[in-house]
Amino acid sequence: MSTLIIIPAYNEEGSIHSVIHAIKRTHPEVDIVVINDGSRDRTVQIAEATGLAHVITMPVNVGIGGAMQTGYLYALRHGYDIAVQMDADGQHDPEYLAPLLRGIESGEADCMIGSRFVEKTEYRSSLSRRIGILFFSWLISISTKKRFTDPTSGFRAANRQVIEVFSNYYPDDYPEVEAIVLLERLGFNVKEASVLMHSRETGMSSITPIKSVYYMLKVSLSVLMTLLRTRRRAKA
Known part of the structure; x- marks a missing residue:
């Protein structure tokens, strides 16, 4: 099945080269x-210089x-069967693409x-991040009656x-949690597979303890709006 890896990148000149090469290796x-989401550094030049990726700025x-x-949208218009989201900072290990792809190829999950x-695993997160993950796991479980360990x-x-769904609408800002709720409410089957993640190769996370509170409030409101939209769609 034809597969496209989508890498959103903002000022990732320090890691984009190694990420692309690790995936192709x-x-x-x-x-x-x-x-390239409006980067002000050399992300575009470095990504293009690999000769291994198409770059959209x-x-x-x-x-x-x-x-x-x-x-x-790029995946849909070019006829790809599978699209995979991976971060540009090196946290996502391409060695663990296999279980994700198997789940899609076998029809086990959408x-x-x-x-x-x-x-x-060896992964360790901050206290604020762990609290956020537990909160969002609870939020998803009451919204979909299904438990996710890493929303x-x-x-x-x-x-x-x-x-096709995501090419028409993809949640804004902090989209991961809302995307799960949206798919489950539309009748898609979402599953998890165990992966190992690494620390960022360069840069720092934009989510601070203070921003975590804002993050939880904003995502909670977004999930509520998704529930209302999908309920109206079901009635229609």
Whole structure:
């Protein structure tokens, strides 16, 4: 099945080269598109210089939601069967693409999420991040009656039907949690597979303890709006 790796990137000149090469080294059969989200550094030049990825540059910084929707539109228009989201900072290990792809190729799931917590791994997160993950796991469980161990993971694979949904609408800003709720409410099957994630190769996370509170409030409201939209769609 034809597979596209979507890498949203904002000022990732320190890691984008190694990320692209690591993906092609472990999975030479996949294609890669880098969505340069208005970077002000040399992300574009370095990604293009690899000769291994197509690069799309957004005219301004549109955020992760807009960048990912652009990637899904690219996947849809070029006829890919599977689209995989991977971060540009080196946290997502391409060695663990295999279980995500198997879940889609076998028809086991419509969307596979790479989870750090299905099995015990070496990954360690901050207290604020762990609290956020537990909160969002609870929020999703009451919204979908289904438990997810790592709802904030951005390492995920989607089949062609999900690609079509996300090319029309992809949650904005902090989209991972809302995307799960949206798919489950639309009747898609979302599952998790155990993966190992690494620390960022360069840069720092934009989510601070203070921003975590804002993050939880904003995502909670977004999930509520998704529940209302999907309920109206079901009635229609």
